[in-house]
Amino acid sequence: MRLSTLAVLLGFTLSVQAQDSLISYVDPFIGTGGHGHTFPGATVPFGMVQLSPDNGRAGWDWCSGYHYSDSLIVGFSHMHLSGTGIGDWLDISVLPLTAPLDDTVQRLTMRFSHDNEQAAPGYYQVLLSNGVNAELTTTERCGYHRYTYPQGSTPIIRFDLAFHVNWDNPTETHVSILNDSTLVGYRYSTGWAKVQKVYFAARTSAPIVRSILNDGQSASDMSDMVETYDKGKGASVQLFFDGNTHRTIEMKVALSMTSYDKAVNALREIPSWNFRDVRKAAEDKWEKELQKIKITTADNRLKRVFYTALYHTAIAPTLYSDADGTYQNANGELRTMPNGANRYTLFSLWDTFRALNPLFTLTQPQRYTDMLNSLLAFHDENGLLPVWDLSTWETNTMTGYHAIPVLADAILKDWPGLNAERAYEAMLHSAYQDIRGVPDYIEYGYLPQDKAGGSVTVTLEYAFDDWCIAQVAKKLGKTADYATFMNRAKSYTHLFDSQTGFMRAKTSEGHFVEPFDPFWSEHDFDKSQYIEGNAWQHSFFVPHDVHGLVHLYGGNEGLSSKLDELFAAPSEMHGENISPDASGFIGQYAHGNEPSHHIAYLYSYIGEAWKTQERIRQIVDSMYHDRPDGYAGNEDAGQMSAWAVWSIAGLYPANPASGEYVFGSPCADEVIFALPNDKSFTIRTLDKDAKNGYIQSVTLNGEPYEKTYIRHEDVLNGGKLVFKMGPKPGKRYGRKPESWPGGN
Known part of the structure; x- marks a missing residue:
């Protein structure tokens, strides 16, 4: 009876899990606070349209247009960068009004409260201070707006093509009203990308009864809806609707980077006026995306962190x-x-x-x-x-x-x-x-600091890239090229200072740049020796040749000692122009910026996998949260999230072109990857709890597995990887050199 009952209960549990909606664990507000720089608005996986609110403020923490600390909205624009450190795009801004603007070039702000705001994959809603309830959803190339106006108000929708913040500035804008429900236009601008051309077509669910167009200097009030046209650096238009018959106005706005006609064609992505169906279709796309990696855990906080991270990995490019x-x-x-x-x-x-x-x-x-x-x-x-x-x-x-x-x-x-x-x-x-300093890098074997900035960062990164070229040359049978680029891949050795144990910038005469302070940070790229960081964070970027790095440190113990120093050093930076990107400190490890992301995994290359496991669990627990400030730094178009997805699962591509995934400390009870070949790869964790962060032993498909990494092709073969965890370091596991990643 007990076995039968257990089977029934297990069947019920599996049924509930099968019906579990993974999008319910996604919180698009995670990353909109702190320095995450994400946006909360509606998009579909990798869509052209990211329809999201803008606060209208310039500044680093408004790179995505929105920051959770704010209480103002100036519009909903259709293109947003996710998690970057530079502000651009925010094209085709729209705002619902209840009264016309006398000065049509002014920027109107609406107050809002987070109590009256919600976001989910493919959907965003907010109640504005003018009483308009705004709802947004999208397809790949088309944004869908639904505005519900207060009783007795005049429904107005304003397009503001002059809207810009941070780096972006319009150079030419255009609006043309084709009939009583359709308008087209474009916005050319310059900014971080010096040439940007965005065309749009908009169609409303109700007839436009009046419009006010403005070219940025003068306005034209059109009471008869014939074709009208306006052009200038700051074109805008106010569209009026009959509030007696239409309290809810819906609108589709399609984008193209090619022409008006292609934007009009893109309107076909939403053939009818059914907001609920379009939202449901967006949700289904996200659910399908999230089903690619399923995790099992009783920790709903971890689920929110994981699935929000997985969501953020499917926004860009x-x-x-x-x-x-x-x-x-x-x-x-x-x-x-x-x-x-x-x-x-x-x-x-x-x-x-x-x-x-x-x-x-x-x-x-x-x-x-x-x-x-x-x-x-x-x-x-x-x-x-x-x-x-x-x-x-x-x-x-x-x-x-x-x-x-x-x-x-x-x-x-x-x-x-x-x-x-x-x-x-x-x-x-x-x-x-x-x-980009390449000729000097080739001539000297490193990039001299007196030839260009970023001597250390550039040299180490070029060396890794050259190793990647060498591997492709080897695969393609290009023997001479393989030898050339393997030699270039050793360029990092020229900058190692055995006295300090750091990679240091050199001049073209071969001298280390003085004075030297490993805590020094300079954000000016032309002056900096280490881009967005310091010597601590950049000296370990040799993922292609960790054993060569070991040699520079005099052996495994030397590198281990230096890594220990990194995590124990004071969490401070020196300088007059310190880079804000280095954040999320554990000692001098800075998880809030990418140069540190592989470092904790380096212990596994030298027989101390237990230290990797210890640090990875610490980083996951301390650097990822289910709050608006849930990221330790810029989310950076999916990278910060991808680190979490890999590391929560228990793997990480420390050398991202090696096909090796190094083991960390798996955080979920089970992780199932749905693979491209219709197979699945399962990672199961036994004896897992908050204290059991150390791997004791591993099996792959039921057989003992001694390696501290797994190769890509083994994952693609499908199967089951099982980690047995414990509360104390399993120091015998991963001690043998043949079990280490990186070629030994």
């Missing part, structure tokens, strides 16, 4: 092309992706190459080919692979040429639909470019 693959790039060229593919933009590669892109090789089997080929399309249009692509413009922000590890990882994993020879040629162009 974003669609840039029309439904037929056509797009207009920053050079003004009309192009079409072949074979119905999509073009993507917003590649924050300095961040995402580390963990997000390797995660995509498990979670994005359909989309990732198009994303990779978008990198190659950028190369074909500009002569080099992108560094930081925004609106197909090269912002040239941050260091390294990190499209290379992204492409290398895919090639080494035999990614379908990617031409390896074509990608390899593009890699070589980046490796031999005549800008």
Whole structure:
């Protein structure tokens, strides 16, 4: 009886879990406080439209347009960056009004309370101080607005194409009202991306009875709804509706980077006026996305952290092309992706190459080919692979040429639909470019600080990228290139100072730059030796040759001791212009910025996997929360979240182009990856609780497993990885060199 009852109970539990809605664990407000820089509004996975509120304030913490500390809304714009450190986009701003603006160029602010605001995947709602209840949802290229106005008010919707904050400024704007329910327009602007062109088409559910257009200097009041037109740097329009017959006004706003006509075509993504159905479709897309990784845990806080992180990994990069693959790039060229593919933009590669892109090789089997080929399309249009692509413009922000590890990882994993020879040629162009300090890096074997800023960061990152090229050369049988780039991959050795145990900047004469302070941080890239950090945070970026780094430190004990010092050092930084990006400190480990993300995993390369497990559990518990300030720093287009997804599961690509996933300290009872080949890979944790953070033993498919990592192809084969945990370090596990990642 007891076995039968247990079976029934287990069956009931599994049924409940099968029906469990994973989107209910996502909180889009996580990351909108602190320095997370995320937005709370509506979008679908990797959609062109991110329809979200803007507070209207300039400043670093308003890079996404919204910060949880604020109480004002100036509009709902259709394009937002997720978690970055630079403010741009915020195109096509819309605000519902109940009274016309006399000065049509003024910026009107509405108060709101978080008590009257909610957000969920694909949906956002807020009650504004003018009594309008605003609801937003989206498809890939179309935003859907529903505004419910107070009884007796005059429904008005204002488009403000002049709206901008931070880096962005409009250069030319246009509005044309075609009939009593349709308008089109565009907004050209310059900012972080110097050339941005966004076209839109809007259609309303009720007839427009009057409009006031403004070109930024003068207004035109149109009482008869004939075709009207306005153009200037700050065009805006107020659309009036009959409040006696329409208290609720719905509106679709579609985007294109190509033309009005393509924006009008994109309106077809929402063929009817049914807000509930469109919202449900957006929710279903997110539910399908989240079902790719299922976790089992009684800790609902952990579920909220995990699924919000997984949600944030599926926002960027974003669609840039029309439904037929056509797009207009920053050079003004009309192009079409072949074979119905999509073009993507917003590649924050300095961040995402580390963990997000390797995660995509498990979670994005359909989309990732198009994303990779978008990198190659950028190369074909500009002569080099992108560094930081925004609106197909090269912002040239941050260091390294990190499209290379992204492409290398895919090639080494035999990614379908990617031409390896074509990608390899593009890699070589980046490796031999005549800008970004590359000629000096090649000449001296490192980047001298007196030739360009960022000597240490640039040298170490170029060395890693060159190792990635070498691995692809080896796979493709290019023996001479393999030797050349393996030699370049050793460039980091030239900057190691054995006296201090740090990587230090050198001059072109071969001398270390003096004075030296490992706590010193300089945010000016031209002056800084370490980009967005200091010597502590950047000296360990040698993920491709940890055993070479060990040699510099005189052995495993030397590197272990230095890592211990890192986590125990005072959490302070020195300097007059300290980088704000370094945050989330444990000692001098700074989880709030990407250069630290692999460091805790380095212990596993030297036979001290238990220290990795200890630190990973500490970082997960202290740096991720289910609050608006739930991230330790900028979320950075999915990287901060990808670290959490991997690490909560118990794995991490410490070398993101090696195909090795290093074990950490799994936090859930069970994690199931739904794999691209219709198989599944399960990670199960035995004897797990808050105190049992240490791995005692591991089995793979029922057999003892001694390695402290697992390879990508083993994950793809499916199966079950089981960790037995305990409250004390399992120091015997992972002690043998043959069990370590990194080639030994």
